Structures are given as structure tokens and as C-alpha cells.
Amino acid sequence: MRxxxxxxxxxxxxxxxxxxxxxxxxxxxxxxxxxxxLMLNAVNLSFLAFARFLNSMDxxxxxxxxxxxxxxxxAVGLAIIITIYxxxxxxDVAELNLLKW
Amino acid sequence: MLETLVIxxxxxxxxxxxxxxxxxxxxxxxRKVIADIQVRLGPTRVGPYGxxxxxxxxxxxxxxxxxxxxxxxxxxxxxxxxxxxxxxxIAFAVIPFGxxxxxxxxxxxxxxxxxxxxxxxxxxxxxxxxxxxxGIVLAGWSSNNKYSLLGGLRxxxxxxxxxxxxGLSVVGVLLLVGSLSLVxxxxxxxxxxxxxxxxxxxxxxxxxQPVGFCIYFCCALxxxxxxxxxxxxxxxELVAGFHTEYSSMKFAMFFMAEYANMITVAALATTMFxxxxxxxxxxxxxxxxxxxxxxxxxxxWFRATLPRFRYDxxxxxxxxxxxxxxxLNTAVTAIAxxxx
Amino acid sequence: xELLIFAGLALVAGVxxxxxxxxxxxxxxxxxxxxxMGALAGIYILLDAHFVWVIQVIVxxxxxxxxxxxxIMLLDIRSEQAPWAAPDRGRILVAVLLSVVLLLELxxxxxxxxxxxxxxxxxxxxxxxxxxxxxRLLFTDFLFPFEITSIILLVAMxxxxxxxxxxxx
Numbered sequence: 001m002r003x004x005x006x007x008x009x010x011x012x013x014x015x016x017x018x019x020x021x022x023x024x025x026x027x028x029x030x031x032x033x034x035x036x037x038l039m040l041n042a043v044n045l046s047f048l049a050f051a052r053f054l055n056s057m058d059x060x061x062x063x064x065x066x067x068x069x070x071x072x073x074x075a076v077g078l079a080i081i082i083t084i085y086x087x088x089x090x091x092d093v094a095e096l097n098l099l100k101w
Numbered sequence: 102m103l104e105t106l107v108i109x110x111x112x113x114x115x116x117x118x119x120x121x122x123x124x125x126x127x128x129x130x131x132r133k134v135i136a137d138i139q140v141r142l143g144p145t146r147v148g149p150y151g152x153x154x155x156x157x158x159x160x161x162x163x164x165x166x167x168x169x170x171x172x173x174x175x176x177x178x179x180x181x182x183x184x185x186x187x188x189x190x191i192a193f194a195v196i197p198f199g200x201x202x203x204x205x206x207x208x209x210x211x212x213x214x215x216x217x218x219x220x221x222x223x224x225x226x227x228x229x230x231x232x233x234x235x236g237i238v239l240a241g242w243s244s245n246n247k248y249s250l251l252g253g254l255r256x257x258x259x260x261x262x263x264x265x266x267x268g269l270s271v272v273g274v275l276l277l278v279g280s281l282s283l284v285x286x287x288x289x290x291x292x293x294x295x296x297x298x299x300x301x302x303x304x305x306x307x308x309x310q311p312v313g314f315c316i317y318f319c320c321a322l323x324x325x326x327x328x329x330x331x332x333x334x335x336x337x338e339l340v341a342g343f344h345t346e347y348s349s350m351k352f353a354m355f356f357m358a359e360y361a362n363m364i365t366v367a368a369l370a371t372t373m374f375x376x377x378x379x380x381x382x383x384x385x386x387x388x389x390x391x392x393x394x395x396x397x398x399x400x401x402w403f404r405a406t407l408p409r410f411r412y413d414x415x416x417x418x419x420x421x422x423x424x425x426x427x428x429l430n431t432a433v434t435a436i437a438x439x440x441x
Numbered sequence: 442x443e444l445l446i447f448a449g450l451a452l453v454a455g456v457x458x459x460x461x462x463x464x465x466x467x468x469x470x471x472x473x474x475x476x477x478m479g480a481l482a483g484i485y486i487l488l489d490a491h492f493v494w495v496i497q498v499i500v501x502x503x504x505x506x507x508x509x510x511x512x513i514m515l516l517d518i519r520s521e522q523a524p525w526a527a528p529d530r531g532r533i534l535v536a537v538l539l540s541v542v543l544l545l546e547l548x549x550x551x552x553x554x555x556x557x558x559x560x561x562x563x564x565x566x567x568x569x570x571x572x573x574x575x576x577r578l579l580f581t582d583f584l585f586p587f588e589i590t591s592i593i594l595l596v597a598m599x600x601x602x603x604x605x606x607x608x609x610x
Contacts (some may be wrong), residue, residue, distance in 0.1 A: 001444035002561025003487065006551050011451045011484075013547035015458050015477070017540045022462040024536030030467045030513060034474050037505065038458060041481055044497075052488040053558040055565050057574055061583050063493050064575065067500050068590040072597030074505045078512045079604035085516050094529075177468065220571055224495040231503030235475070238507070242468065242514045250514065257511055261504070281572055 008049035015042035029081050029091040033074070040070050108208075112216050116193055124360040125155040131401050138405040159353070167349040170245070177243035182347065182354035185236020189361035192229045195222040196368045197284050199378045199386035214378070214386060215284060222283040223275065226369055227268055230324070233362060234260045240355070241343035252342025255332050255412065259323055262419040263330075267320035269427035273313040273434035274306045274373050287377035305376040312430045314374045316423055318399075321366040323419065325359060328404035332412055367396035443561065447487055454480035467513045475506050489570045 015038055022035025044063045051059025085091055129144065129151065136143030144151030169178065199214030219225060234257050241253015275281060278289045292304045307314050323330040344355045371377055371392040380388035410418065457476040464470040478501045485494035568574050579587045 001442070002559070003444050003447045004560040005558055005562070007447060007451070008484070008488070009551045010548065011454065013544055013551065014455060016547070017544040018458045018462050020543060021537055021540045024540065025533045026462070028467055030509065031462075031464075031470050034461055034467075034470050034509065037474065037501075038461060038477065041478060041501070044493075045481060045484065048485055048488045048490050048493060051490070051570075052565070053562040055563050055569070057570070057578055060490055060493050060570055060575060061578055063490070064496070064579070065586060065590060067496060068593060071500060071505060072593050074508055075597045075601040076604065078508055079601040082512060082516070083604050091516065174468075177472075220491060221495045224499060224572075228495050228498035228503055231499060231507075234503075234507055235510070238510050238514065239468075239472075242510075254511070254514060257507060261507060261511075264503075 005049055005053045009046060012042045012045040012049065015039070015045070018042075027092050027094045029084070029093050032093065033077055033081070037070065037074070040066055108212055109216070112212075112214075113194075116198070116216060117190065120190060120193060120361060120364065121357075123364055124357050125159065127360045127363070127397065128158065128356075129155050130397070131404075134398065134401045135405045138402070162350055162353040165349040167351065168346075170346050172245045173346065174243040174245070177239050178346075179351075181236050181240035181243060182351045182358075183236075184239060185233055186354045186358040186361065188229045188232040188236075189358045189365060192226045192365045193368070195219055195225050195283055196365075196372060197287055197377060198368075198389045199384070202385075213284070218282055218284045221281050223271060223281045223286070223369075223373075226283075226365070227264070230362070230365065231260070231264055233358065236355075236358065237343050240347065244343070244346040246346055249343050249345045252345070256326060256343060259326070259330065259332065259415065259419075262416060263320045263323040263423070266316055266419060266423040266427045267324060269424070269431055270313045270316035270320060271373055272427075272431045273310045276431070276434050276438045277306065277309065283372050283377075287372055287379060290376040291379055303376055303379070305374060305379075307374045307376075310374065310430070310434070312426065313434075314370070316427050316430065317370055317374065319418075319423060321370060322400065322403060323415070325362045325366055325400075327359075327363065327400055329407040329410050330415060331404075331409060332415060363397060363400055364393065367393045367400070370396055443487060447484065450480045450483045450487075453477075454484070468510065471506055471509045471513060474509075475502050478502050478506070489565060491570045492572045492575045493570065 019035045019037075019039030019042060022038065023032050026032050026035065044066055047059040047063045047066070049059075051057060051063075081091055084096065088096065090096075132154070133143040133151070144154040147153040147157045169175065194216045195218065197213070197215035197218065201211035201213045202208075237256045237260075238253045241249045241251075241256070244250070274286065278286050280286065280289075290303070290305050293301045294304055296302050302308055322328075326332075344352055347355060368389075371389060375392045375396075376388075377392075378385035378389040380391075383391075454477050457473040457480065460473040461470045461477060464473065478497060482494045482497040482502075485497060
């Protein structure tokens with residue numbers, strides 16, 4: 001039995017929705033960050049599935065670029081989280097309300 | 102179909118068994134060699150020349166009390182040893198340990214002596230090897246002990262740093278071969294060239310990529326936490342580093358992982374730089390094993406000779422010396438490869 | 442057979458993905474995220490992405506998640522209270538509902554069948570998704586974006602160093 005395109009896309013959509021839930025509900029900045037990674041992975045899965053089913057390599061190339069951006073984003077994002085932790089002793093986004101006057 | 106499956110299973114069994122045996126006897130070899138270097142005798146009591154020492158050690162560790170400290174994170178504490186040992190063994194799946202064989206005419210067709218040959222072999226080994234750091238990091242963190250945590254942190258920083266130079270050091274070889282498959286890389290090293298028409302030199306990449314090999318070897322020492330880069334488990338400052346809180350078989354698993362990693366990096370170095378199984382007269386697996394054991398001997402020799410680095414020296418050496426050198430090596434090789 | 446492998450990997454990815462979001466402790470979240478990524482790497486092999494799956498293992502599992510764990514350990518973040526026990530339960534309910542709506546929307550889009558391909562996909566060339574193919578494309582058709590990535594990485598590197606430095610002198 002071969003796998004239909006829809007199966008890949010549904011898995012991808014499910015993982016993306018999970019990522020959205022994580023970003024919207026969690027307060028730990030690190031877990032929010034991980035949820036974003038989850039969403040990026042879900043999108044990568046869609047790209048690869050379409051690349052395979054359209055017989056075109058462009059999707060795989062795009063995944064490569066997504067990974068580069070993800071790596072850059074994690075490096076900067078984690079540095080920001082460390083800086084925040086140094087100043088506020090917390091990674092709870094609900095307590096980072098300095099600009100909400 | 103069935104024949105292929107049986108052959109595959111036999112190969113996996115042989116590789117796994119050989120690896121376990123080598124890991125066990127590496128402890129004996131290490132003690133004997135270091136003892137020789139330090140003009141001592143080493144193990145002599147258990148069996149002739151202490152040859153049964155690893156079995157005695159294994160039994161002792163198995164029957165020791167398995168302590169789990171009360172404040173540890175139990176799930177991760179139990180998971181960490183397996184996480185560190187599994188990648189060490191998986192990496193061997195793509196390393197070719199010999200040419201094809203018919204097993205003295207027993208088999209109907211020649212069987213290649215590697216478990217599998219994938220077109221991203223080199224990347225696979227690096228990818229799997231990079232997973233080994235999780236075991237160490239998690240062991241350090243879950244032990245809830247400051248020495249363990251420091252050991253784990255040091256180790257992860259060290260592995261991340263040296264992975265870069267290690268990856269770059271083999272790019273030169275990849276540029277010359279034009280393939281990531283380890284079998285292709287070995288085959289590209291066949292033949293002999295004559296230096297000045299007098300000296301026969303095998304076409305190993307050791308001779309066309311000497312800088313790459315040196316960088317790889319330094320990084321391999323650092324990646325396997327061996328002296329002189331054994332800071333994560335520096336006894337004098339960190340007790341035993343990340344495995345301070347471990348006892349019994351779980352401690353043994355960390356030890357086995359370290360030795361299995363050593364064998365893996367040595368096997369990869371053999372494949373990439375020393376011509377893998379290639380060599381005259383003797384059967385190919387013998388050549389492969391001989392080269393691997395020579396490298397393992399070098400590892401032990403280094404440990405017996407060099408003092409430990411300081412932490413800032415270690416980081417400085419990795420980032421300020423090895424990495425630029427590896428980049429330079431890559432650039433020079435690329436230019437040479439393009440110009441023919 | 443292929444469907445069976447896919448089902449197994451999808452199950453692992455789905456369950457561990459869910460556990461990433463609901464775990465109390467960031468370390469466990471990170472571990473389950475690694476598992477999700479590993480399962481996805483397996484699915485990538487089914488999709489003939491011979492280069493991308495190993496890059497997924499090296500970049501995501503080997504580098505990005507190590508960095509995450511490193512930061513979690515460095516900051517020594519202890520367990521927070523369970524997310525659903527938080528005082529803002531209404532907000533969470535709304536968020537979950539909206540996500541379900543999003544999922545339904547995506548499901549409808551999938552059901553429209555805008556790519557007409559047989560299950561398993563069309564036959565592809567032997568070198569589809571290999572390192573050589575990806576490399577050749579990156580250095581021909583996608584050369585400019587590829588060069589831009591080096592600038593992105595450089596900027597990220599400098600940014601991370603500037604941010605993480607204790608005091609700027």
C-alpha cells in the first residue's frame with residue numbers, strides 16, 4: 001500500500017495546529033519557542049510531500065532554506081531569552097509586561 | 102529475498118558482536134598499554150596476561166548495587182545511559198569493514214562487507230554521532246548534582262564546538278571524491294602513486310589531506326572526551342563529571358559508549374583517510390581492523406603522554422586554531438580540485 | 442508496507458508532538474520535540490528526501506535541540522504549574538478552539554484535492570532528492586538565495602554574540 005498525499009498533509013496540518021496551541025497557551029518562553037519549531041517542521045513536511053507528489057525538487061530546496069532560517073532564529077531567540085532571564089530572573093512571558101502601561 | 106534478509110541479519114549480528122567484544126577488550130588494551138608506557142605491569146591476575154580482566158570487570162559491575170539518588174529526575178536519569186550508548190552503535194551501520202566476500206565459496210554470489218551503503222553515509226555518521234551528546238547532557242542535568250551538571254555543560258559545549266571543525270576537516274576528502282557514500286570514498290583511494298619515481302605511496306587521503314587528517318584526529322579526541330580533552334570527566338576538579346551519580350551497569354554503559362565512540366571515530370578515520378579495507382595480500386577485513394586498532398593505539402598513546410587542557414585553552418584551540426585551519430584547508434582543496 | 446511504516450512514524454510524531462505542548466517541564470518538552478523530529482526524519486525518507494532527512498537529523502536533532510537543552514540547563518528552569526491549571530483558563534480554551542478551527546480549515550483545504558497524484562506519488566527520477574541533485578540546484582537555480590543564507594547566518598551569529606554578552610563595553 002502506498003501513502004496518499006492527503007495523509008502527509010493531514011499530519012502536517014495537525015502538527016501545525018499543535019504548534020499554534022502551544023504558542024497561544026503556554027507561558028514558558030522556551031516552550032513557545034519549541035512550538036514555533038514544531039510549526040516550522042510541519043511546514044517542512046508539507047513542502048516535502050508536495051515536492052514528491054509534483055515531482056519537483058523546489059520544495060526540498062525550500063526546506064533547506066527553512067532550516068537555515070530556523071537555525072538562525074533559534075540562535076538569536078535563545079540569546080534573547082538568556083538576556084531576559086539575566087534581567088528579570090524569569091522566562092514566563094506573562095511577567096514580561098514592561099511595555100504594557 | 103529471504104537470503105538477503107538472513108545475510109543482513111548475520112552481518113548486523115557479527116558487527117554488533119565484534120563491536121561489543123572490542124569495547125570490552127579495549128579496557129584491557131588501554132590498561133596494558135598505559136602500564137607499559139609507565140613501566141608497570143597492568144592487570145596480570147585474572148587469566149594469562151590478565152586477559153579475563155574485562156569479563157571479571159563486567160561481572161563485578163553487574164552485581165554491584167544499582168543506586169538511584171533520591172533527588173534525581175528518575176525518568177531521564179534512567180534514560181540517559183541508553184541514549185548515550187545507542188548512537189555509538191548505530192553509526193557503525195554504514196561503515197564498510199571489507200570488500201565483497203563469498204566466504205570461501207560458501208555463498209552463491211559475492212556479498213559486500215558493510216551493513217548498508219547509503220548515499221549520505223558521511224552525514225549519517227556525523228548526524229548520529231551528534232546525538233550522543235544528549236545522553237551526557239541529560240545525565241548531567243538529571244543527577245541534580247553540581248559536578249554532574251558542570252560536567253554535562255562542559256561536555257555539550259565541547260562537542261558542539263568540535264563538531265564544526267570535524268565536519269569541515271572531512272570536506273576536503275569529500276571534494277576530492279565527489280560522493281558522500283563511504284564505499285565510494287574507500288574505492289577512490291585504491292591504487293599506488295610513486296613519489297619521485299622511487300617511493301610507492303598508497304593513494305590514501307592521509308597523504309593528499311594531511312592537514313585534514315590532523316584536524317580530524319584532534320576533533321576525534323575531543324568528541325570522544327579523551328585525554329587531553331577529557332574535561333567533562335576531569336577527576337581532579339569534577340569528581341567524575343556527568344556520571345558521578347551513576348553506579349553499576351548504568352555506569353558501565355557510559356563507559357561502553359565512550360569506547361564504542363572511540364571505535365566509531367577511528368573506523369571513520371580509517372575509511373576517510375587511511376584507505377579503509379584496502380591493502381595488499383591480507384584479506385580486506387584484516388586491513389580494516391589493523392588500521393582501526395592502530396588508531397586506537399594512538400588514542401591511548403595520546404592519553405598516556407599529554408596533560409589535560411585548561412577549559413579556556415580547549416575552547417580557544419577549537420575555535421581559534423582548528424576552525425580557521427579547517428576552513429583554510431577546505432578552501433585550498435577546493436581550489437586545487439577545481440584546477441585539476 | 443509503506444503505509445504501515447508511515448502510520449507508525451505518524452503516530453510517534455503526533456503523540457510526541459502533543460506531549461511537547463502539554464508537558465509541564467521544558468526538558469521533557471524538548472525531549473519529545475526531538476522524538477517528533479526523529480519520526481519526521483523517517484517520514485522524509487518515505488518522501489525520497491535522501492538529503493533532507495539527514496540534514497534534519499544533523500541540524501534539528503543534533504544542533505538546534507542541543508542548544509535548547511543547553512539553555513534550559515543553564516537557566517535551570519524548574520517545573521512550572523500544569524498549563525491547564527493556570528488562572529487564565531478561558532484564554533486557553535479560546536486558543537484551543539481557534540486551533541481546532543484552523544485544523545478544520547486546513548482539513549477542508551486538503552479535502553479539495555488540488556494535486557491530482559496517485560497514492561505514493563508519480564514515478565520520480567533515480568536521483569530525486571539526492572545530495573547531488575540538491576547541491577546542483579543550490580549552486581545553479583538557487584544560487585542567489587543560497588548566498589543570502591550565508592548573510593542570514595552571519596547576522597544571526599553576530600546578533601547572538603552581542604545579545605548574550607554580559608556587558609557591552
